[in-house]
Amino acid sequence: MSIPLEKLKWMYETMVKIRLYEETMVQVYMEGKNPVFNIGAGTVPGEMHLAAGQEPAAVGIGAHLRKEDTVTAPHRPHHNAIAKGVDLNRMTAEIFGKETGLGKGKGGHMHLFDTDVKFSCGGIVAAGIPHAVGAALAAKMKGKDWVAVAFIGEGAANAGAFHESLNLAAVWKLPLIVVVEDNSYGISVPKAVSTAVPFNAERASAYGIAGYYVRNNDPVEMYRVSEDAVKRARLGEGPALIEIETYRYLGHFQGDPEVYRGRDEVPALREKDPIVRVKSLLVEEGVAQGELNAMETRARRAVDEAYQFARESAYPHPGAALEDVFDLSAQ
Template sequence: MSVPAEKLKWMYETMFKIRYYEETMVKVYMEGKHPVFNIGAGPVPGEMHLAAGQEPAAVGICAHLHEMDTVTAPHRPHHHAIAKGVDLDRMTAEIFGKETGLGKGKGGHMHLFDPKVKFSCGGIVAAGIPHAVGAALAAKMKRKDWVAVAFIGEGAANAGAFHESLNLAALWKLPVIVVIEDNSYGISVPKAASTAIQSNDKRGAAYGVPGFYVKDNDPIEMCRVSGEAVERARRGEGPTIIEIETYRFLGHFQGDPELYRDPNEVPSLRQNDPIQRLKELLLKENLVSSAEIAQMENRARQDVDRAYEFAKKSAYPKPEAALEDVFVDA
């Protein structure tokens, strides 16, 4: 499958937006956390897991999704959310803990929910896969051509939820795709020290489903493979596993000293930046002009800057709001 020019341009603009969003968050998050790192200080307290470098995994498959398709994401969710079309203003407000946020400021960055585009995420490893399987089952029972995509890290492929979910999805031929982002580390543990198999796409054979491995953080190959998986799911032919070799340019969390990484690792990875590679391809193939690239990048910056400004100006929830939207024992 070849990737249409319009889709490639959407992918570039969305990847640029994700990167700019994450780089902006690096600065905002660290406000008030110097000179000694204090996780509770600043305008965005708590943990922060950013996805700079992992953009191809999200845009490659979301380029094929519709509003009614479901996406579940893990604790590092911003690239998935932006690629799926989550409301950027309300998402950012949620991260800031403001009442205008997706969850009225009560969920934070690991608990983003936007029912309008059927997106959710959570901080429990592998917990989104059963949810995606449930959404895929609902689509099949309703006789809809909707698909569900579960994004996980490579460490989550060792969890029981991964295997239980794939077994049911394969047995019932559900329209679900599991995208495994192999960024080489489960927090600080290298993949080779935690996973018995070299690449998790091979685990598809145990359940009789196709598995694909995308090398070198390649957005175009990710788009091509994802397109086949989505079409297969819409035809009722069941699940697919896709693992993508991707790069985490930042720490597992902001403030991570990254003592487990060779100091030369990230600079080397940045020399192979997927956003720059896609930009060069678009220009080389005369699919866009330099002026069009500048327009795309300006639009992305404006969207992100507006979202951060919206979040900063929004009000915090009133104290009594802590008693709302909670379960009570009747």
């Protein structure tokens, strides 16, 4: 195995934390939405895009990132945020719309900004790629070896911003890594129906940059290719495009009737669960059950604490809606 044990342990604990976070959200999201589902009601109103099953993308590259590296993510951002070390309490408070949230309740689950760890996400498909290009440009101009990672779904690879950004980053040889999380569907439309090539990673050749494809939602392989891409980016060798075949266990959003896929699809995917696979690796490496339990407990505790923090936080006062349109601090 090519992963240092400490890294593998971090990946395991982080994946467990992500999974627990998303599974908890499935429950919390339905509070106040019974017996009639109303998207605008309940503890957590609005759209909710969860990433259970997509953990390998986030932790496989996350294991190589530092605080100074920038990450941008799309509308399904929780796994990417958690792997980047976003403050889980303030993230959850933001999702609850509370004043202690990362954006004081003005952004919500698709718009999380944590400047301490240089994480951001947004609700427009592919729009975060140019922001990562800019972060990579800033790193280069400042003479730092920082990298910028843009996570996108496979559907975003057909948006113009993808092409423009990769071309620009390649022309300027920027430390940008675009990670395509191929979960097979752009909401309901299968990749084969929307995309002219079977693998987006092949599109790297259009920009003369490195392309990597990771099969079977494999966290270890994701770690391995990311190591190469991140190292090359830090050395100034330019951008890379990584695509990982991943699984989305839940609907596009909570409430998705999922009429576009067979009922046996998700159970079959769960049979190959990446967290179980990493756990087996740790056992093979001789990690004791007690240590695994301790990691799981730590993850559980962090998630519980975050939800409790969010519940106990106050809502912003309505007048705060008029604040933060402009930065007035210089005036």
